[in-house]
Amino acid sequence: MADAQSYIAESLPRWREELDEFLRIPSISARSEHDGDTRATAEWLCDRMRAAGLETEIIDTPGHPVVLGEWRGAGPDAKTLLVYGHYDVQPVEPLDEWTSAPFEPEVRDGRIYARGSADDKGQLYLHIKAAEAHLKATGSLPVNLIILAEGEEEVGSPNLVPFVEGHRQRLASDAVIISDSSMFAPGLPSLLFSLRGLAYFEVHVQGPASDLHSGSYGGAVVNPANALAHIISTLHDQDGRIAIEGFYDDVVEWDEATRQAIRELPFDRDEFQASVGASELGGETGYSELERLWTRPTCDVNGFLSGYTGEGAKTVLPARAMAKISFRLVSDQNPDRVLELFRAHLSRVTPTGVTVTVKDLHGGHPWKAQLDESLKSAATSALERAFGATPVLVGEGGSIPIVGEFERILEAPALLIGFSHPGCNLHAPDEWFPVENFEKGIRALAYLYEELA
């Protein structure tokens, strides 16, 4: 066997079993009760990288560790690629909405169902297997390769920037490759031109000192749940625009050519609506759905809680109310500036009788790709060889805050190639990854390492 692609064909059944092992470990980084599982995942991953032929190291951070795999046998004159991915996963609630258990991978209808199958264990693993294919089949890789897997992406990567800054020499590379996003459609491989940023806050509204009887006190004591609902209602205007003063000051309007390219993508509005199961779509007037998702900022309540939410009718006037509220940002918005504007807005709209505090949970800058021609053509060619289709340029509504940071610190362009499919239930029950892309993804990345050499 002296051919990476043949080695891939022969190894797939074994690799699928390995992936299931990877998916079974509940590495929920947001939950301290899973710290042991998250550590075990890092160790498992390190073992698999070593078995693939990489030199490995687990490097502790103040949070969850970084797993580093390296192969530098291509020599100082060859290109060096840095692959970034993450081995931690989102929480799994609401558990009763999963068809099969989140950490018991199950294949149904050509999909691997499990938490992390798409985001990002499944996609990270493609890179390790592509490297293994070259190293086991030929004894070498066409490029020097560094695979960096972190365990804190789902909690905002608090320790990754210091880590990259502290290992600037070791991580020096010609390009940063990230597979943590989706293809535009099945069979239509995609290169990313943009990511939205994020500003995620927790808003606490305090009314009376403790819960009160809504009969004995209602009408004379300001209700913090009503107040919070009022506050949330002021965040949008009638046109679905965010009604915070100054919020759009830094929003760049996209050029007509890009808007035209977006309009030409094979997007089926009815199918999209049916896939989410909503009675109607909505959003900012004057923009298409894809523009709303890729090029416009948002403000969504991610959760709220107040008072009595159990069975039956408890007549309580709650002492407090809480909402998790996040903004998706687009170029050139800045999460710190958004926090300032949000605080100023809250001080304007909060009713008397309650006190509001804001907790800044998570922030990330938006990103716009700086793809040079050689990078773009290498990626295009690799994807064409694996998928038999020319990739399209697409945006992504989600955030990978670290992308811009890698570019800044390492002074190397980032190339984002995702292999999940739309509707793969990222961050939701029944997350899945397409079985066919486990093979095609590994093949595409094995080609990419050649094309970029």
Add this chain to the structure above:
Amino acid sequence: MADAQSYIAESLPRWREELDEFLRIPSISARSEHDGDTRATAEWLCDRMRAAGLETEIIDTPGHPVVLGEWRGAGPDAKTLLVYGHYDVQPVEPLDEWTSAPFEPEVRDGRIYARGSADDKGQLYLHIKAAEAHLKATGSLPVNLIILAEGEEEVGSPNLVPFVEGHRQRLASDAVIISDSSMFAPGLPSLLFSLRGLAYFEVHVQGPASDLHSGSYGGAVVNPANALAHIISTLHDQDGRIAIEGFYDDVVEWDEATRQAIRELPFDRDEFQASVGASELGGETGYSELERLWTRPTCDVNGFLSGYTGEGAKTVLPARAMAKISFRLVSDQNPDRVLELFRAHLSRVTPTGVTVTVKDLHGGHPWKAQLDESLKSAATSALERAFGATPVLVGEGGSIPIVGEFERILEAPALLIGFSHPGCNLHAPDEWFPVENFEKGIRALAYLYEELA
């Protein structure tokens, strides 16, 4: 011992221990896991009524049972009084805000802290002990007495009206006495002139079929939590009035004499604000705090829940959002009519892209006292003898929906005399009842049975 009042003095220590036993049984009627405890409470209560000298019976209903105690030795020419109370209690969440455990009675600063101490176990027990005092000290009562204790008041008394209607002859009486409310101030005994009604709903807003990633879908899919916040925000106008079309059509404006009497009560606004611990009071413009609490309707969110509310930042666009929303009603509002108006309002203000359903959890009519002179003077005299102070006429913001039903079915006036103190944390953590009113309440009721003879 041939004197009820002396018998009370001597029995108090024993009766306090009995009360603690009563308070220890967690008869939370709203929670099916406490059905056994609620039944055990009924049986305990029946035993104590029998020991007091009443003939007793536990009568099953489709829900929790009714406990009936009767003494008819005063003969057919004497008056018959029906005492109504309830032995069930509210849920106890949030548990971590209780200073001592809710079902472990503890005396601190002259207060008996326990769930049900004020609402209504403690007050119901006063009547049983007042009857026992007469029966044990003198062998008889000045009136025929029926004590009816139900176990479903905190879930809206679903089986009580059919019960009273089905036992109309047996429950026939000259007056219905209820102690389930508060005195206006410590040392200032009070007779109730009004109760607010209640219309309690659960509102469910459905957006997409399942939770979505807020990055991948936010901006193009209508968020049900944002939508519910908007809906709630439309329920009030700038003046704190309820902005539902037709809502005030049936609201009776109170006469100037009553408003004047309310204004003359010794109400300390600052003290009230300090007691609830709010940064400022609020409510409908144009009315004093007591008017807002007693004579004006309200709309309060009792609880809401949507999306992710745990630790950290989960970027989810929730599939659904829920709020418990209740209205306190005043004469002559009708909960069924309010449901109609509420539904019509929701259909006007619900954004496209989400679906709203309303569940009717609980309704009760408001009540205005019809006190004739003999009833009023008997109550006044009994309270003066026990408290050494002339009672005031007060309203009550809470609801006891059954009051109006008793009057309607039995064609007898209701007399509401409450013995808890303001700020006794009804339906909230750290519910308490004043130790001194355990004695004064029993004495007052023992006098009342004489005065009404």
